[in-house]
Amino acid sequence: MAKIVECVPNFSEGRDKEKIARIVSVFAKHEKVKLINYEADQDYNRTVCTLIGDAESMIDAVMDLVAICVKEIDLNKHTGEHARMGAVDVIPFIPVSDISMKECVSIANILAEKIADTFNIPCYMYAEAANEEKRISLPNIRKGEFEGMKEKIKLPEWKPDYGDSEIHPTFGVIGIGARDFLIAYNIDILTTDEKKTGNFAKAIRQSSGGFQYVQAGPVYLENRGHTQVTMNILNFKKNPIYRIFETVKMEARRYHMEVPSAEIVGLIPKDALIRSLKYYYDVEGTDFPEDMTFSEIVKMSEKHLKLRDFSVDKIIDYFL
């Protein structure tokens, strides 16, 4: 099976629709890379692209993105609410299937070296790809932005990981990194009692002693007339959905509250569903079918994880 990554490059143009269309058009010729969507924000003056595809092809596709942004964007003329240090500001790689974080770090480094060599654009490695503690945080690297980087890059401690200690005069510099996939996951609680739903959130979220890679809080849904535990799962391998779902159900039992359903906001990797579905097959004592179709995965996710409003086009691998 192909090594599949997600890549979410952000470029510094969010207002000129024709220019944005020209920029994102570069992805079309890359057969093994799919642009799932792109969102332009006018206030930010920035566009976020969501790409998935074959790891090697992704490098070529992003090289084309950088090439066109060198031509189309001059940061000396750019204003917007979002902090930025490059015409392509940030390029994170996220493992999706059959690929490790280590391999994503390696891909990030290959790309950074290629960009520095080809375009003379300095690159900083961040998040899992960071080579120093203080470069883990992107905002830390980006502090000072395009304008401030001109001097900052000359400081020995801010020597770029690739390229010379001199920003590209119109493009600036890029942050290139690797990080885990983030799943936006919400569990419905059939109550209007936000305080009790808050207790469930406290039981599972890292900040109050819960699971390490879960951020959670209570929210009341006006339209639906009940509350939710709303979550980000920062590492679905270490904090699988089934464990979070079952723990919330366990807590809800003491209040005799129903937990009828849950939802995924945005995309979820197939692997995250498979890992959790396997738990329920194990509990039932049935063999897990290795060749499930996407629609079967959806059906089983509805059955066991009680996912509502779920469909194949929420599964990232479906687009491949």
Next chain:
Amino acid sequence: MAKIVECVPNFSEGRDKEKIARIVSVFAKHEKVKLINYEADQDYNRTVCTLIGDAESMIDAVMDLVAICVKEIDLNKHTGEHARMGAVDVIPFIPVSDISMKECVSIANILAEKIADTFNIPCYMYAEAANEEKRISLPNIRKGEFEGMKEKIKLPEWKPDYGDSEIHPTFGVIGIGARDFLIAYNIDILTTDEKKTGNFAKAIRQSSGGFQYVQAGPVYLENRGHTQVTMNILNFKKNPIYRIFETVKMEARRYHMEVPSAEIVGLIPKDALIRSLKYYYDVEGTDFPEDMTFSEIVKMSEKHLKLRDFSVDKIIDYFL
């Protein structure tokens, strides 16, 4: 109700039984303080005392301990495997009932000031009572031990929190702190498969993504012929026993393994049991009896938490 603390002073004599008996005898006259046990280690040449009692009386009792150790112990003549910097080396306060961590920090400070004033012994505040980041860790403070402290204490960054920058010539210095109660808790898994039991440990321990205040690992018990998930719970309020027990049972369901029993090693605060028993009463929909006797608590802990080899004298409050 009285504010009850646990205090676990360690003093630097673990070989001379008569001397140890003389030292621990100072606690007898303090009616509101109970010496639950003391363990002398010959190799360490160190004795650990477990005291519980009224917070104010505890200060007086520990003052008496320091007074007798000034007379009985000369660290210039002390050897042993355990690192030490004082004749009484470390004095941690642990909240047990009706007392907050903040109050324990305050008690630790009152004691430290009294010791410095009365005996001219410098004191360092550590753990929750630390006044600086690098003094949170006791080993960090103690580095260099009695011998090295003579010079270390003169460095501006190692100025003691109380007392002069000069060690007591025979006693040394003391680390005084406040920390949470630690519960040693083991869950029996009816299998010999240490790997699978290791998976349960991974699901719940902080270091692999689990609950924030749980340390856990698998262990095989030769005598009993099965494995255990063996744990330390560093904060039973944020990571209550019932939640850990139910999560391990949830994980065990996928392997169709029985989780017949669990055990507490050492002591457990009544509050930790009550918090967890309440969960099961809530699930059953029965009111929680506010005036449970210690033997009823034991009975209910056996029923709901499946504690084996459990008895009233494992409940710290029973000794009050």
